Amino acid sequence: MDRSLIIDKMQTDDWEQVKSIYIEGIETGNATFQQIAPSWEEWDESHLSVCRLVVRSKGQVLGWAALSAVSSRCVYAGVAEVSIYVGQNQQGKGIGSSLMENLIKTSEHNGIWTLQAGIFPENKSSNGLHKKWGFKEVGRREKIGKMNGIWRDVLLLERRSDIVGVD
Numbered sequence: 008m009d010r011s012l013i014i015d016k017m018q019t020d021d022w023e024q025v026k027s028i029y030i031e032g033i034e035t036g037n038a039t040f041q042q043i044a045p046s047w048e049e050w051d052e053s054h055l056s057v058c059r060l061v062v063r064s065k066g067q068v069l070g071w072a073a074l075s076a077v078s079s080r081c082v083y084a085g086v087a088e089v090s091i092y093v094g095q096n097q098q099g100k101g102i103g104s105s106l107m108e109n110l111i112k113t114s115e116h117n118g119i120w121t122l123q124a125g126i127f128p129e130n131k132s133s134n135g136l137h138k139k140w141g142f143k144e145v146g147r148r149e150k151i152g153k154m155n156g157i158w159r160d161v162l163l164l165e166r167r168s169d170i171v172g173v174d
Contacts, residue, residue: 024068120172
């Protein structure tokens with residue numbers, strides 16, 4: 008990754024740029040089942056307050072990552088779902104890897120022992136990124152959701168921390 012890029016905590020003021028990158032992902036048809044980007048309030052409520060990261064260059068957000076709780080049950084307090092998006096014009100520059108590396112470190116610092124992701128099989132770059140950082144494919148949910156009239160499968164990947172929740 009370019010040394011002029013900065014990984015930073017996501018701020019409320021970043022939302023419009025984060026949302027734009029999210030919309031780019033939505034428009035690919037292979038990043039999410041979401042059809043429209045949520046409001047800041049909806050997004051904020053559905054993501055953990057810790058582990059919200061952006062990559063910046065000269066005030067521009069180039070990519071972002073955040074975690075969502077997978078359950079409200081206390082036994083799953085250390086399990087979170089990964090969201091990671093890189094702007095279309097910024098892909099292939101190591102931004103996703105830098106975000107993932109920092110997301111893993113930040114999640115472990117905050118007591119998260121398992122990161123999981125649900126990824127469309129067609130999203131080769133996201134699958135590759137997650138596997139590069141130690142995520143293992145643990146299953147495939149066949150025809151789990153219908154998008155634009157087409158049933159879609161989702162691969163389930165997870166990464167268990169080597170330092171949190173190992174006792």
